[in-house]
Amino acid sequence: MPNITDKLNHINSRIADSAKNAGRSTSDLTLLAVSKGQPAAAISTAYSGGCRHFGENYLQEALDKQQQLHACNDIHWHFIGPIQSNKTRKIAENFDWVHSVDRLKIAQRLSDQRPEQLPPLNICLQVNIDEEESKSGISPVDLPELAQSVSQLPGLKLRGLMVIPKPRATEHEQRQPFSDAAKLLCRLKTISPELETLDTLSMGMSGDLNAAVAEGATMVRIGTDIFGPRQYPINNS
Numbered sequence: 001m002p003n004i005t006d007k008l009n010h011i012n013s014r015i016a017d018s019a020k021n022a023g024r025s026t027s028d029l030t031l032l033a034v035s036k037g038q039p040a041a042a043i044s045t046a047y048s049g050g051c052r053h054f055g056e057n058y059l060q061e062a063l064d065k066q067q068q069l070h071a072c073n074d075i076h077w078h079f080i081g082p083i084q085s086n087k088t089r090k091i092a093e094n095f096d097w098v099h100s101v102d103r104l105k106i107a108q109r110l111s112d113q114r115p116e117q118l119p120p121l122n123i124c125l126q127v128n129i130d131e132e133e134s135k136s137g138i139s140p141v142d143l144p145e146l147a148q149s150v151s152q153l154p155g156l157k158l159r160g161l162m163v164i165p166k167p168r169a170t171e172h173e174q175r176q177p178f179s180d181a182a183k184l185l186c187r188l189k190t191i192s193p194e195l196e197t198l199d200t201l202s203m204g205m206s207g208d209l210n211a212a213v214a215e216g217a218t219m220v221r222i223g224t225d226i227f228g229p230r231q232y233p234i235n236n237s
């Protein structure tokens with residue numbers, strides 16, 4: 001799949017340009033390749049191109065691919081989709097990061113179910129930054145309380161925030177919700193010693209990458225611009 005390699009190189013240079021424009025170092029940015037709807041072979045190609053962080057939204061699909069890719073044992077797997085309570089055990093057992101935690105109950109289950117021999121599970125709290133109705137994410141006013149509770153859970157390591165803003169037309173407009181998220185993180189870091197070490201802003205997708213990097217994103221999530229259109233059902237042969 002030479003196409004994936006080309007697209008990956010293109011995204012990496014877009015990230016480098018955004019970083020340069022923002023006066024930031026590329027080494028402070030992690031590309032999270034969102035591989036939902038893509039076969040294991042596509043992940044393998046991106047892995048050969050240097051990707052080590054992959055994001056998945058659907059548990060069973062992710063577990064199938066993890067099994068096929070067990071030889072790539074330095075992949076960091078990120079769960080980025082909505083989480084139902086009955087899925088927390090497998091997520092706690094098979095992922096390195098979860099970006100979509102927005103309730104204490106889910107965080108408690110992930111902490112309780114994280115196997116003892118593994119390091120604490122890295123967590124980003126998903127914030128409903130535009131306060132849209134019927135959208136996932138904790139509301140900004142309720143964030144400090146949730147963050148303080150999550151930071152006490154022994155099986156988890158709270159790392160920061162994840163946002164998916166609503167679409168906006170211009171880069172200038174796109175920067176507002178990312179700036180809001182950066183301020184929220186900044187404020188959280190001051191409210192307790194456990195929160196001082198927060199270091200992650202998971203924000204920016206292909207259409208708003210530049211704006212997100214300008215406002216301090218540390219992890220950008222890109223899917224179709226690396227892999228092309230998603231396929232369902234996935235053809236793994």
Ligand SMILES: *Cc1c(COP(=O)(O)O)cnc(C)c1O
Pocket residue numbers: 034036057080081164205206221222223224225
């Ligand atoms: C699917 C998804 C992405 C990637 O979307 P693309 O349009 O394929 O780049 C990023 N973040 C989240 C949370 C997603 O669910």
